[in-house]
Amino acid sequence: MQVSSYISEARSVLYRDVYTAWLFTRSDLKTIVIPKSFFGILGGLSGSALTTHSNVSGWDIVRRTPLVVLWVWVVLLPFNIDNQRRADAIVEDKINRPWRPLPSKRISPDRAFRFMLFCHIAAVGYSLAVGGLRQSLAGIALGWLYNGLGGADRSCIAKNAVNSLGYVTFSMGAISWFGIIAATVFTTVQIQDLPDMEGDAVRGRRTVPLVMGSVYCRWSIAILVPFWTVAASLFWRTLSLPTVLCAVIGTTVAWRALNKTSMADDKLTFRIWNVWMVSLYSLPLASACR
Template sequence: MISPTAHIFRKKLIRKPPFWAPSSTSAGSTSYASSPSISYRIYSIWLFTFSDIKTIIAPSFAFGFFTAYISPSFDIHPAPTWQELIQRAPLMLLWSWINLLPFAIDNQRRPESIAEDTLNKPWRTLPAKRMTPQQAFNLMLVFYPLAILTSLQIGGLRQCIGLVVLGIWYNNFGGADASWITRNFINGCGFVCHISAPLEVALGGQQVASNESTIKWLLIIGTVVFTTVQTQDMYDQAGDCLHGRKSLPLVVGDGPARWSIAVPMTFWCIFCPWYWSSSPITWTLVVSLGLTVAGRSLALRSVSQDRATFRLWNLWMVCLYALPLTRVVY
């Protein structure tokens, strides 16, 4: 049942696609392609993950690449050479994408998700009617085993299994909707899986979970995400309301939710450079960007402004991933 408040938000949810979004000439059409070409099918599959390139795939690759490069700082030996890192880079991207895809399909295939995407992301595969929900479900059943087999071959198998469990919890057992605490926890664990697996791939399949210094850093990253990832919920309150999700801003209110971002952001942007004994330049960059996110969360409250704040949050996370490099430079 849709909350009466949802109707207040419905008009706010309708927006033009951003300039970087794929064209969706078929969006809103009333029929599906009868005999789609191979390129049409491939592009339809790609659209499931397009919006997550900047939030999941690129940052995860950055973490794996940076951390593998200075792996001796984490007591990981032997360190890969530049040539090995470059050779393994496509495999790192493959791991991120093929493990993200089945989760994204499961997340987007439900009627309420299609209705929401029809309003704010009409270029996606299902609202654009490039594929039926049943075809998407069948595709998901194919790619979950493919993700496991790929991880078995190139590394990151435990993280893959972890993402399968987290994804089923998130999409099928109320993990995304029932509680903002559970939602943030799953996001935190998911981030840790997504960033640590490309690192293992970059290290040639070497497991990193048994390394104490690596575990500490991953736990810090997971806690950072748990306490600040509600940044992504600020601009999507309309969609979450329609969806019936109990995201943090809908539970505690818009104002308190913004303070729940600003306070931990202020702490983490100071703590993380301190943890790595970073150089003054690094301190300035991370603190400035973190305080910018905190300040924008409090002062700039439109949907477009919140969306831009979330992009800055993702950039700040990438800066955190690069912090261990400063131990080498400093």
């Protein structure tokens, strides 16, 4: 009976820890994990234009898809813990995301710090086993810049820059295409700051809508999302169904940025922006299939 009790207790603790880890990344499942997994998978399927190994079969890519998704999540988890464990972040999350582990008191800041260190070690170990070690280490460095040095708080330009670099650390290959993706994120990722303005203001963050005004922020999105849609299509020299879908989704984002301005609307627009980013990721494959 005692052994059974220990097993039951261990299972309960494991479940709680796994659920806590999921809560740390819940907001970014649809904005980072799923889009960046698509980026890697679609890039791999596009062939030698974006990969370092031209002899990888489509089956190899499909077979490794779970490893790709898990890698993105494992690398993201310690970054998110570090981002959420600081006192000002907890104050912000009490307003914007009270269900997160720290504002809901599911975990203490000290235990979150230890959990973060363990997850960093796990991410590096997993990267050694399946690949992506350089990107994992780059993510740690960017996390320190973003969280430890306050890169997310002191300058809206620095915040967007680190965000754009973070997006492309998950995979490397054709430098010019990754440059376009980085520039796209750098000039449009401020869309994520619109629904968080109240919490960011309490925390003292200098985001684009707070520094330059929400009107400027919305117009920058409305202009630059269509611009990068056209630029990406011209880069890959493709006019196909994915290109049309990309244009439709991008136009939707631009229209909503100007015409749907409530907090709930902005949250939905940010989700659609992430779908638009995935549609951009499909263009190399569309070009390869011509």
